[in-house]
Amino acid sequence: xxxxxxxxxxxxxxxxxxxxxxxxxxxxxxxxxxxxxxxxxxxxxxxxxxxxxxxxxxxxxxxxxxxxxxxxxxxxxxxxxxxxxxxxxxxxxxxxxxxxxxxxxxxxxxxxxxxxxxxxxxxxxxxxxxxxxxxxxxxxxxxxxxxxxxxxxxxxxxxxxxxxxxxxxxxxxxxxxxxxxxxxxxxxxxxxxxxxxxxxxxxxxxxxxxxxxxxxxxxxxxxxxxxxxxxxxxxxxxxxxxxxxxxxxxxxxxxxxxxxxxxxxxxxxxxxxxxxxxxxxxxxxxxxxxxxxxxxxxxxxxxxxxxxxxxxxxxxxxxxxxxxxxxxxxxxxxxxxxxxxxxx
Amino acid sequence: xxxxxxxxxxxxxxxxxxxxxxxxxxxxxxxxxxxxxxxxxxxxxxxxxxxxxxxxxxxxxxxxxxxxxxxxxxxxxxxxxxxxxxxxxxxxxxxxxxxxxxxxxxxxxxxxxxxxxxxxxxxxxxxxxxxxxxxxxxxxxxxxxxxxxxxxxxxxxxxxxxxxxxxxxxxxxxxxxxxxxxxxxxxxxxxxxxxxxxxxxxxxxxxxxxxxxxxxxxxxxxxxxxxxxxxxxxxxxxxxxxxxxxxxxxxxxxxxxxxxxxxxxxxxxxxxxxxxxxxxxxxxxxxxxxxxxxxxxxxxxxxxxxxxxxxxxxxxxxxxxxxxxxxxxxxxxxxxxxxxxxxx
Numbered sequence: 001x002x003x004x005x006x007x008x009x010x011x012x013x014x015x016x017x018x019x020x021x022x023x024x025x026x027x028x029x030x031x032x033x034x035x036x037x038x039x040x041x042x043x044x045x046x047x048x049x050x051x052x053x054x055x056x057x058x059x060x061x062x063x064x065x066x067x068x069x070x071x072x073x074x075x076x077x078x079x080x081x082x083x084x085x086x087x088x089x090x091x092x093x094x095x096x097x098x099x100x101x102x103x104x105x106x107x108x109x110x111x112x113x114x115x116x117x118x119x120x121x122x123x124x125x126x127x128x129x130x131x132x133x134x135x136x137x138x139x140x141x142x143x144x145x146x147x148x149x150x151x152x153x154x155x156x157x158x159x160x161x162x163x164x165x166x167x168x169x170x171x172x173x174x175x176x177x178x179x180x181x182x183x184x185x186x187x188x189x190x191x192x193x194x195x196x197x198x199x200x201x202x203x204x205x206x207x208x209x210x211x212x213x214x215x216x217x218x219x220x221x222x223x224x225x226x227x228x229x230x231x232x233x234x235x236x237x238x239x240x241x242x243x244x245x246x247x248x249x250x251x252x253x254x255x256x257x258x259x260x261x262x263x264x265x266x267x268x269x270x271x272x273x274x275x276x277x278x279x280x281x282x283x284x285x286x287x288x289x290x291x292x293x294x295x296x297x298x299x300x301x302x303x304x305x306x307x308x309x310x311x312x313x314x315x316x317x318x319x320x321x322x323x324x325x326x327x328x329x330x331x332x333x334x335x336x337x338x339x340x341x342x343x344x
Numbered sequence: 345x346x347x348x349x350x351x352x353x354x355x356x357x358x359x360x361x362x363x364x365x366x367x368x369x370x371x372x373x374x375x376x377x378x379x380x381x382x383x384x385x386x387x388x389x390x391x392x393x394x395x396x397x398x399x400x401x402x403x404x405x406x407x408x409x410x411x412x413x414x415x416x417x418x419x420x421x422x423x424x425x426x427x428x429x430x431x432x433x434x435x436x437x438x439x440x441x442x443x444x445x446x447x448x449x450x451x452x453x454x455x456x457x458x459x460x461x462x463x464x465x466x467x468x469x470x471x472x473x474x475x476x477x478x479x480x481x482x483x484x485x486x487x488x489x490x491x492x493x494x495x496x497x498x499x500x501x502x503x504x505x506x507x508x509x510x511x512x513x514x515x516x517x518x519x520x521x522x523x524x525x526x527x528x529x530x531x532x533x534x535x536x537x538x539x540x541x542x543x544x545x546x547x548x549x550x551x552x553x554x555x556x557x558x559x560x561x562x563x564x565x566x567x568x569x570x571x572x573x574x575x576x577x578x579x580x581x582x583x584x585x586x587x588x589x590x591x592x593x594x595x596x597x598x599x600x601x602x603x604x605x606x607x608x609x610x611x612x613x614x615x616x617x618x619x620x621x622x623x624x625x626x627x628x629x630x631x632x633x634x635x636x637x638x639x640x641x642x643x644x645x646x647x648x649x650x651x652x653x654x655x656x657x658x659x660x661x662x663x664x665x666x667x668x669x670x671x672x673x674x675x676x677x678x679x680x681x682x683x684x685x686x687x688x
Contacts, residue, residue, distance in 0.1 A: 029504070033511035095469060099462035118443035118514045121465055125439060126507035128472055132500040136493055145489035149480055152496055156476040160373070163470035167377040170462045 007331045011062055014075070014082070018061040021083035025134050029126065036123040040094060040111050054106055056093075059226070060085040060194060062335060064202040067215050070328045073206020080137040081151055081205060085198050087131035088155065092162055092194075094124035099170060100252055131155070143205060151201055158197035165190025172255040176263055176275055183260045184224065191230075192223030203322075214322035218315050218332075225311035226339045231256035232304050233342075235292055247288040253278050257307070258300035266298040312340040351675045358409040358419070358426070359402050365427035369478050373470065380467040384438060384455050398450055400437075403570070404429040404538060406679060408546035411559050414672045417550020424481040425495055425549060429542050431475035432499065436506055436538075438468035443514060444596055475499070487549060495545055502541035509534025516599040520607055520619055527604045528568065535574075536567030547666075558666035562659050562676075569655035570683045575600035576648050577686075579636055591632040597622050601651065602644035610642040656684040 026037045038044045042055030061082035065075045096102070097110040098120050104110060112120035135155065138148050168186040172178050199219030203212050234249035235258060249256055263274055277283050277291050295301060315336055319329055370381045382388045386399030405426035409419045440446070441454040442464050448454060456464035479499065482492050512530040516522050543563030547556050578593035579602060593600055607618055621627050621635050639645060659680055663673055 030508060032515060033508055036511075092469075095465050099465060116514075117461070119511065121439050121443060121468075122507055122510045122514065125436075125468075125472070126504060126511070128469070129500050129503035129507060132476065132496055133504065136497045136500070139493060145493055148493050149483065149489055152476055153480045156473050156480070159473035160470060160477065163466055163473060164374060164377055166466045167380075167463065167470070170460075170466065171376060 004330075004334060007334045010066070010331055011335075014062050014065040015058050017065075017076070017079045018058060018082045018086060021079045021134065021137075022086060025083060025087070025130050025137075029130070033123065033126060036111060036115055036119060037127060039114070040090060040123065040127075042106065042108075046109070046114050053108065056086075056090075056106070058086060059335075059339065060089055060198040063195065063219065063222075063332070064198040066332050066335060067199040067202030067219075068206035069202075070324050070332055071203045071206040071208025071211050071215075072328075073202070073208065075202075075206070077141040077143065078138070078202065078205045080134045080141065081155075081201055084131040084134040084155060085194065085201070087127050087134060088159060088162075089194060091124045091127035091131065092166075094120055094127065096166070099166070100254075102248065102252075128159075138205075147205060151205065154197050154201055154204070158193045161189040161193035165193065169255075173253065175255070176278055178255050178260050179264070180257070180260060183255065183257055187224060187227040188220065191227040192220045195223030195226065196220040208324075211322045211324060214318050217318040218322070221311045221315035221318060222336050222339065225308045225315060225336075228257050228304055228308040228311065229340050229342065231258060232301065232308070235295065236301065247292070250283050250288045250291050253280070253283060257304045258295045261303050262295045262298040262300040265300070265303075266294060270294045270298060308340055312336065348674075348678060351678045354410070354675055355406055355679075358406050361409075361420070361423045362402060362405040362426045362430060365423045365478065365481075366430060369427060369431070369474050369481075373474070377467065377470060380455060380459055380463060381471060383458070384434060384467065384471075386450065386452075390453070390458050397452065400430075400434075400450070402430060403679075403683065404433050404542040407539065407563065407566075407676070408542040410675045410679060411543040411546030411563075412550035413546075414668050414676055415547045415550040415552025415555050415559075416672075417546070417552065419546075419550070421485040421487060422482070422546065422549045424478045424485065425499075425545055428475040428478040428499060429538065429545070431471050431478060432503060432506075433538060435468045435471035435475065436510070438464055438471065440510070443510070444598075446592065446596075472503075482549075491549060495549065498541050498545055498548070502537045505533040505537035509537070513599075517597065519599070520622055522599050522604050523608070524601070524604055527599065527601055531568060531571040532564065535571040536564045539567030539570065540564040552668075555666045555668060558662050561662040562666070565655045565659035565662060566680050566683065569652045569659060569680075572601050572648055572652040572655065573684050573686065575602060576645065576652070579639065580645065591636070594627050594632045594635050597624070597627060601648045602639045605647050606639045606642040606644040609644070609647075610638060614638045614642060652684055656680065 022041065026034065026041065029037060035044065035048055039046055042053030043051065045051045064078065064082045064085055068078050069075045093105065094111050097105060098112045098117055102110055103113050111123055132152070135151060136148065138151065165186050169190055172186065196216045196219035200212050200216035203215035234254070234256060259278070263271065263278070266274060274291065274294055277287060283291060316333060319332060366385065370378065370385065373381060379388065379392055383390055386397030387395065389395045408422065408426045408429055412422050413419045437449065438455050441449060442456045442461055446454055447457050455467055476496070479495060480492065482495065509530050513534055516530065540560045540563035544556050544560035547559035575593070578598070578600060603622070607615065607622070610618060618635070618638055621631060627635060660677060663676060
C-alpha cells in the first residue's frame, strides 16, 4: 500500500499550514538568534540566504491533523498545536545532535557545528519556549480555555517523558546489559510519547473525547514501530535515502534494538566480539561493517523488523478499536504504513 | 535598611511553600534523572544521600508572592506559579553553567561536571518542561482558566526573552565593540525579563490588573539593578560570600558592565591592554588582578554601582507609582534594597 493521491494531497496541505504557522512564530524572534532557528528549519542557508531545504517529515503535525479529522474535528483550527509539536520535536533534535556529537542532519552541518554548542543549547531552549507561545495561539482559533490548558498539560507531560527517555538513552551509552524491555521503555518515552501526544491531542481537540485513549495507544504503538524502523535504517539505510552518514549509529555505539538484541542473543564468540566493540570509545572504519555483519548473523535485523511490524499491527488494531468510521481511518493507516515501511 | 523581622519571616514562609511545591513536582520524575534534579536543587549530595544545601535566594518566587500580596491577593494560592518561575530559573542555570564552562555553583560541582554535558543539557530541558506542569497546577487552586493561559503566555514570553538575551551574551564573548546600550538590552532580556515576569505575574494573579504594568516596570528595573550588582560581585566579590571562584567572570572574559564600560572609557594605554587581555582565549593567574585594577582605574566599578543604584531608584519609583498602599510596598522595598546592596 502506497500513500494514495488524496492522502498525499492532505499531507501537503497540512504541511503548508503548519509551515506557515511555524514561520509566523519563528520570524517574531529578533536577529541574530532567528538566523539559527531558520537555518535549522531549512528556510535559509548558513549565510542567511533564503533557501528551501527538506527538513523532516512533519510526522507529528500530520498525525495530529489527521487524528483531529478522523474524529470529525475541524483540522484547520488546530495548526497552532501542530506547530507546537514540531517545535518541541525540533528543539529535541537540536539538543540531540549536540548530545550525540552528530555533525550532519538532512545532509547539512548541524546547528552546533556551525554556531558552537553554547548557541545550539540556547537555540533549542528558545524553540521549546516558542512551542508554548504557539500553543496559546489556539485561543485565536476559538478553542476553549479548558481545552488549551489540558493541551499544555498533555504537551508538557510528553516533554517530560521525552527527557526521561533521553536520560536513559544517554545512560545506556556506557552499558552492555540492557534488556529488550529496558530498550522498549526508553523508546516509549523518548520517541513514542510525543507521537502519542500528537494523535491524542488531535483527537482531543477534534472533540473526540471518548476516542482519545485509543488514539493515544495508536500513537504510542506507532511511535514505537517508527523508532524501531529508525534503528534499522540507522544501521542498514543508505546515506542517499536517510541523509545521515551510513553507520553513524554504530560509530556512536548507540544501543539501538539490533545491538541490544545481538548483545543478548549472539553466539558466545560474536557476543565477546560485540562487547569488545561496544566497550571502545567509538567504532571506526571497517569495524562498522564487521559489527553490522555480526548483527545480521545474530538475527537482530529480522527480529527488529518483526517487532516493528508487530507494533505496527497493534497500532492499527487500536485505531480500529476507536470505533472511528473505517473510511476516516484510511489516511492515518496510510501514514502508519509509510512510517513503518519507509526506507528513509 | 536591613530586612525587617516581619519581612524575613514572610521570606522564610514563602520559601518553604515554594520548596514544598518544587519537591512535589520534581519527585514525580523517575530515577535516575530525579537524582540530577534533586542534586542541583541542593536536596541531596552526588551519591544520593539526603542533604540540605543552600541553593539560591529564591528571588523570583519571593518577588512573585510579595507582589501578589502587595495588590491584596491571596499569595497562598499562587505557589505553583512561584515554583514554575524557580524551575525556569534553575533550568537556565544548568544550561548556563555548561555554556560558561562553570565548574562550581554554590560551592559544589555543577551538574555537567558530575554527569557530563549531555545529561546536563537534558536535565535542564526536563526542568523547563516541569515548569509548565507546575503552572497547570494553578487550576487546583481555583485560579481561572483564562488567567492560567495568560500566565503560560507571560512565562513563555519571558523565556523567549531569556534565550534571546543569552544568545547575545554568548555572541558578545568574542566582541570588543559592545556599547553600554547593547549591554543593557542584553541583561534586560537575559535577567530582567524573568524578574519582571515574577512581579507582574504576582500582581496579575493577585487580581491587581490595573497595577500589572507598574509591577512589570518595577521588576524590570530591579532585575537590571540586580544584574549589574551581580556583575560587580562577579569581579570584586569574595568566594566566601558568593560561592563562586573569585575572578571567574574575568577568567571567562565575560562582557559584564565594568568591562564594557572600561573598554570604551579607559585611557588609551589601558584600553590597548584590556583589548589584548579580552582577545585571548582566557585570562589566567595574575592577569586577573591586573584586569580588575584596570577596571577600577577606569572608574568602571563606580560607574556600575551608580548605574545599579539609578535602576534601583527607578524600580522604587515605579512601585510607588502603582498606587499600592505604602505599608504594602514595604516588604518589596526591603527585598529590593537587599538585592542591590547585597554582597553575595
